[in-house]
Amino acid sequence: MFIAVADTITLEDANNFREFHVAIDGDVAAAVAAFRDRSAASERANHLWIDIAFVRDLAGDAADAEWQAQFEGMLAYANSKGWIDEPANRVxxxxQPPG
Incomplete structure (x- = not known):
């Protein structure tokens, strides 16, 4: 799955739990600002911390019980790699830059 940032912010390929990134169409700084308080800069270049509840919100009706279980599995894997900030509830x- 990935979060697409263009005129709006959407969750795309929501049932692909094997990858997670942010695809930005246009200026990266402006797109990051569109997240407001739903993201934070990472200490690693070209990465963002994304609010986990925001990802669930973006999933909307796709976030049924099966989706939630698979999403939790994806988060568990991310946590094993150090890609979860538990106190802030972010992944x-x-x-992915334009182009």
């Missing part, structure tokens, strides 16, 4: 995502 780290690579920024």
């Amino acid at each position: 780290e995502a690579h920024i």
Whole structure:
């Protein structure tokens, strides 16, 4: 799955739990600002910390019980790699630049 940032912010390929990134169409700084308080800068270049509840919100009706279980599995894997900030409830995502 990935978060697409263009005129709006949407969750795409929501049932792909094997990857997670942010795809930005346009200026990266402006797109990151669109997240407001739902993201934070990472200490690693080209990465953002994304609010986990925001990802669930973006999933909307797709977030049924099966989706939630698979999403939790994805988060458990991310946690094993150090890509979860538990106190802030955020998951780290690579920024895929335009082009």
